[in-house]
Amino acid sequence: MKKxxxxxxxxxxxxxxxxxxDSAREEAGDMMEERADAVEDMGDERAEALExxxxxAPNDAMEDRLNARAEEVDDIGDNAADAINERADELE
Numbered sequence: 001m002k003k004x005x006x007x008x009x010x011x012x013x014x015x016x017x018x019x020x021x022d023s024a025r026e027e028a029g030d031m032m033e034e035r036a037d038a039v040e041d042m043g044d045e046r047a048e049a050l051e052x053x054x055x056x057a058p059n060d061a062m063e064d065r066l067n068a069r070a071e072e073v074d075d076i077g078d079n080a081a082d083a084i085n086e087r088a089d090e091l092e
Contacts, residue, residue: 029091036084043077046070 023029047070054066 025091029088032084032088032091036081036088039084040077040081042081043074047074047077 050066050070052071054063054070057063057066
């Protein structure tokens, strides 16, 4: 019975150590992830604004240009967020 108690305590000890305070690197990684989310959100908002302008465009050519630019802006935001997240992962 004592062996079982000792074995059962191992996962509990691992859980306690896993829940300890974050290191400075982990905190920096968390802050970078928050920044990545903000960058992605900003790109999404700008792309959405361009898409709204495209819906009100006076002609099809202008609508196509605005929609294409909206896609580029969205991609730029996504790529920047991905790059930040990759760096954050390296810290954690």
